[in-house]
Amino acid sequence: MTLENQLSNEQKGQVSIMKPVLIGAGIALLVISFFVFGVDDPKPEWGQYWIIRPLIITPLAGAAGGAFYAFMEYQSSRDFNRTAAVILDILVYVITLWLGVVLGLDGTMWD
Template identity: 40%
Template structure:
C-alpha cells in the first residue's frame, strides 16, 4: 500500500513541477513582450492594463503543461513513438501560449 501512495505523491509532484515550469516560461515570455509598452501605455488603457496578460498567459502555460503531463503518461502506457508525442506536446504548448497571449492582450496591444 505504501508503493501506491508513493507513486501518487511522485506523480503529483511531477505534475506540479511541470505546471510551474510551463507557467514560468509563459510569464517570462509575456513579460519580455510587454515590457516596452509598460513605460509608455496609451491613454485609453486603464492604469493596470498589464495585469490581465500577466495573469492569463501563465495560466494558459500551466494548463498546457498539465495537458502535456497527461499526454506523456498516456504515451508511456500505449507505446507511441516518443518523437511524435514530444512534437505534439511542443505544438500544443505553442498554440496554448498563442491563444493565452491573444486573450490576455485583447483590447490593449492586440487591438
C-alpha cells in the same frame, strides 16, 4: 512477482503534474513579460492596471500547456508512441501560449 518488483512498477508509472505545470507557466510569464514590460508609454484608454490581465491569463494558458505535457507523459508511459507525444506536446504548448498571449493582450497591445 515480488513486492519489490510491484512497487517499482507502480512508481515508474507515476508522473508528477506540478513540475510541468509550473515550468509551462514560468515560460509563459517570461514571454509575456518581454512584451508588457517593454511598453514605455501605455495608451490612456488601456486603463491604469492594464498590465495585470496579461500577467495572469498568459501564465494560466502556459500552465494548461504544461498540464497537457504531463498528460502525454502519462500516456507515453502506457505504451503511447513517445515521438508522437513530444511532437504533439510542442504543438499544443505553442498554440496555448499563442492563445494566452492574444487573450491577455486583447484590447491593449493586440488590437
